[in-house]
Amino acid sequence: MSQTRQSAVLRALARVLRPVARLLIAGGVPFQAASESLKRAYVEAAARHFGEEAGTDSRLSLLTGINRKEVRRLTTPVADEWGPESVTSFASAVHAAWTLREEWRGPDGKPRALPKRGEGSFDVLVKGVTKDLRPSSVLAELTRLGYVEAGPEDTVKLVGDVFLSQRDFADRLGPLAENLQDHADAAVANVLGRVPPFLERTLFADELSAESAKAMQEEARAQWKRVHDELIIRADALEAEDRALGRTVTTRIRVGVYVYAETPGDAPAPAPKESDDE
Structure with missing residues (x-):
């Protein structure tokens, strides 16, 4: 990969990682634990998406920049189950x-x-x-x-009452992980030239009052409720059709929507109260 391409990827990554870093800090996760997860993700991604190129530990090491000893450790079943605890x-x-x-x-x-x-x-x-x-x-x-x-x-x-708040926090983390992973997988596949590309479209406006931004959020929620209900009906019908025709049913799909709004210059929204984090 050329230096120019590497620099472009790293600039994009810096923006992507900022909210992730905020979550890690709010959750009390030290850098060591986060870096361990990133190393494991490197090896898993190389093995999964560059399988023909990966092959051996040496090739995985070359693809990821992680030494062979670490690659072997990270590809053992134990490495998937245990990581540094905060x-x-x-x-x-x-x-x-x-x-x-x-x-x-x-x-x-x-x-x-x-x-x-x-x-x-x-x-x-x-x-x-x-x-x-x-x-x-x-x-x-x-x-x-x-x-x-x-x-x-x-x-x-x-x-x-830690246990109630801890349970709530875990409930929020589950959908976050699933939704962001699939969104990121779709976006990365598109950047890498998937044909046809996954649907990924946004609307952006930056000259609104706080009141208008709130109105936009409410409108988006209402529109999504309509689309969501229609897509559920469509998914049910397609599942019935697959069963009737005896098709192989091993493919999954996730369709989602998000809204984010901020006012430049304002202080960042605070992390959730600690009673909600643990």
């Missing part, structure tokens, strides 16, 4: 243990306040979950997320 992941596990394990609950069944150190302390709780992080690091993260408050006499207490 302090936030451990903090969530500690919170679960504090909430669910009987030894950490009081007579009322609720998580009891714990001394920071010593017997029956927060330190002991953390070490029962992981020995990879210092208890002080986990405490700092739980405090940052708003799940722990300092109590009297050097104690700490748990606050907030």
Whole structure:
């Protein structure tokens, strides 16, 4: 790939990665974990989309710029299942243990306040979950997320309903991953010259008031509701036709729409409240 082409790809990538980086930071994911995911994605993409060129670990290494030892590690089943865990992941596990394990609950069944150190302390709780992080690091993260408050006499207490918000956050991440992956796959295929190209069209206006932008969003929602309902009817009819004709049914399709609006110069919208992140 020429330097000019590389530079163009990297400029586009920088814009694409900014909202992803925002999500990673808001979710407490450290750069190490994110870079591990990117390395794995490199190897998986090379093996999947450049199969004839890939072939061996040496060829995968040449295609991706990742050394052969790392390529071998990333192509093993274990590499797909395990990756570096962030302090936030451990903090969530500690919170679960504090909430669910009987030894950490009081007579009322609720998580009891714990001394920071010593017997029956927060330190002991953390070490029962992981020995990879210092208890002080986990405490700092739980405090940052708003799940722990300092109590009297050097104690700490748990606050907030984490499990409901954690479940909501996971529910939001699922559609985000599925939708963005398919949208990105379609866009990349088009850039690489797919024939015929996938449908990908947008409308852009940049001389609107905030009120008009809101009106546009409402109109888009209403229009999408109509199209969505019509496409469901069409999909049902086509599925019935496929069954009747005995066609092979191994192809999937996703049709979507999005709206984004911002006012240049405004401060970026804040990340979701931490109680919504974990």
